[in-house]
Amino acid sequence: xxxxxxxxxxxxxxxxxxxxIDRYLLQRNTxxxxxxxxxxxxxxxxxxLPLAGLLLPDRISVAEVLRIPGILLDELVFVQHPANxxxxxxxxxxxxxxxxxxxxxxxxxxxxxxxxxxxxxxLYNTIKDSTxxxxxxxxxxxxxxxxxxxxxxxxxRIYLPLDMTDKPIFKNxxxxxxxxxxxxxSLDLLLCLPVMLLQxxxxxxxxxxxxxxxxxxxxxxxxxxxxGADRKKYQYELLSVSxxxxxxxxxxxxxxxxxxxxxxxxxxxKKSSLKLSILRYFTAVLPLFLLLAxxxxxxxxxxxxxxxxxxxxxxxxxxxxxxxxxxxxxxxxPSFPGGNNALYQYLAQNIQYPKIAIDNRVEGKIFLNFIxxxxxxxxxxxxxxxxxxxxxxxxxxxxxxTQKISPETIKQAEKELNTEAIRVVKSMPKWEPGKDAxxxxxxxxxxxxxxxxxx
Numbered sequence: 001x002x003x004x005x006x007x008x009x010x011x012x013x014x015x016x017x018x019x020x021i022d023r024y025l026l027q028r029n030t031x032x033x034x035x036x037x038x039x040x041x042x043x044x045x046x047x048x049l050p051l052a053g054l055l056l057p058d059r060i061s062v063a064e065v066l067r068i069p070g071i072l073l074d075e076l077v078f079v080q081h082p083a084n085x086x087x088x089x090x091x092x093x094x095x096x097x098x099x100x101x102x103x104x105x106x107x108x109x110x111x112x113x114x115x116x117x118x119x120x121x122x123l124y125n126t127i128k129d130s131t132x133x134x135x136x137x138x139x140x141x142x143x144x145x146x147x148x149x150x151x152x153x154x155x156x157r158i159y160l161p162l163d164m165t166d167k168p169i170f171k172n173x174x175x176x177x178x179x180x181x182x183x184x185x186s187l188d189l190l191l192c193l194p195v196m197l198l199q200x201x202x203x204x205x206x207x208x209x210x211x212x213x214x215x216x217x218x219x220x221x222x223x224x225x226x227x228g229a230d231r232k233k234y235q236y237e238l239l240s241v242s243x244x245x246x247x248x249x250x251x252x253x254x255x256x257x258x259x260x261x262x263x264x265x266x267x268x269x270k271k272s273s274l275k276l277s278i279l280r281y282f283t284a285v286l287p288l289f290l291l292l293a294x295x296x297x298x299x300x301x302x303x304x305x306x307x308x309x310x311x312x313x314x315x316x317x318x319x320x321x322x323x324x325x326x327x328x329x330x331x332x333x334p335s336f337p338g339g340n341n342a343l344y345q346y347l348a349q350n351i352q353y354p355k356i357a358i359d360n361r362v363e364g365k366i367f368l369n370f371i372x373x374x375x376x377x378x379x380x381x382x383x384x385x386x387x388x389x390x391x392x393x394x395x396x397x398x399x400x401x402t403q404k405i406s407p408e409t410i411k412q413a414e415k416e417l418n419t420e421a422i423r424v425v426k427s428m429p430k431w432e433p434g435k436d437a438x439x440x441x442x443x444x445x446x447x448x449x450x451x452x453x454x455x
Contacts, residue, residue, distance in 0.1 A: 005098045005102060007050050010050035011195075011198065012199055012205070014042075014045065014046030014049070014050065015199060015204045015208060016202070018041075018042035018045075018208060019042075019204040019207050019208050022038070022042075023207075026038065028268065030268060032215055032218045032222065033219070035215050036215055039208060039215065040191065042208060043192045043195045043208070046195070047195045047198070069328070069445055069447060070444075070445030071328065071445065071447070072447050072449075073446060073447065073448045073449070074340070075097075075451055076347055076448065076449065076450045077451045078453065079453050079454075079455050080358060105201065108201055109198070109200060112196070112200045123154070123251065126146075126149065127154070127157075130144060130145045130159060132144075141158075141174075142159065142160050142177075143157055143158065143159045144159075144160060144161075144162050145160065146161065147162045148161065148163075150253050151173050151253070152251040153177040153178075153185075153251065153252045155187070156181050158174065158178065158181060168237075169237040172224050172229050172237060175224050175227050175229070176220045176223065176224050177220070177252070179219060179220040179223035179224070180220050183216075185252045186251065188212065188216070189212075189252075192209060214261055214262070217252075218262065218266075220252070221234075221266055222266075225266065234266075235263050235266065238259055238262065239259065324443075325442075327436075327443060327444045327445070328444070330435060330436050330442050331436055332435040334431045334432060334433055334446075337429060337431070337432065347424060350427060351420065351450075352420060353452060354413065354420050356412060356416050358454065360405050360410060361390055362389075362410060362413040362414060362417070363389055363390075363391060363453050363454055364388040364414060364418075365449060365450070365451045365452070366383055366449070366450045366452070367384040367385050367386070367447055367448075368381065368383055368421050368447065368449075369447050370382070370425055370445075370448070371445050371446075372433060372434060372443065372446065373433070374441035374443060375430065375441070376431045376432060378425065378426065381422050381425050381426055382422070383421065383422065384447065386414065388414045388417070390405070417452050420452075421450045
């Protein structure tokens, strides 16, 4: 799940970069065909390049960026309720932030998938009730749908409401929708649909999609004008079309919600030179190079390749062997008897919040480092670093008498937090040792964050 959340963030960052370039460099550009390619590149590049980087087996991790050695375990949060300055029974909660983020994302994706499915079902019903109209040569020209609907195209088919076929605007509508089907604009939307389901939470993904839809309309409007339609008359026709709801996600509607923008772009003359436009579009693909460079960085690693986060995927194997060598990843990772759930359950039953830290309202997040030996015992248990803070009275639910605490007392409380973290890890039973590709036991390093919190 960690890798997946990392992928979503990397992909979303790419879409953000593409949108910013689109917003500040390309919005007034009239090279709509190039702009269409830019949008497809934005969605496909942001979706695929970060994925390629994450699939590389020797990637660096968030732990490496933070310079935390060993396999980084999920954070343990220990919540203590103070009562009259005396330590009471502690409540310990364990959770993974990535798990929470994943289930939030999954809920939103399922909701978006349901909404899209409902729209497609409504579209199916509209199409099912349509009537075929053929041209004099016997070929299908368009399909008639009930009155009150908005004209739209869906891949190779044009759908027009019955009450529009006898109006003066009929010819321009037909030319407009024909431009959509010849350019396969519905295919663009189909290609972007999986990305939108992944990036439903990302406002830049929705903004880019809106701009891409507008660009489709600019292209179709240009086809109408190139076909000989009067610009002013055509713009009035656009205003006269009913403002009904759109037919569906994959459809290209004659009536879009951004008529002001469409009319403005129709009235915009081509001012920039071809060379300048090419330079702008070259700048527009810079996010791709940034994503690619990031993937190469992940592949190459850093000068201190001793860090790895936990992953359900088997990590690369180091085939060297030495009595004292410490591995940061191996074929079979060490495990607490009974697995991770048993590990955190054991900690919940054995850890205690130091009384001096409770009395002086001191919290601390301790990064504890240790090595699982070849026989499963733990060694070299030490505190890598600790982040501490003293709570104000207003931060606590319990009422306590305000008193001045000396810096030495606070330092002692912080030291006791470190001591307790080391004690509970030392008390663990032997783990199942890690093994290399040949099945031989190896020494493996871990880092465990323990977060002491008061409530």
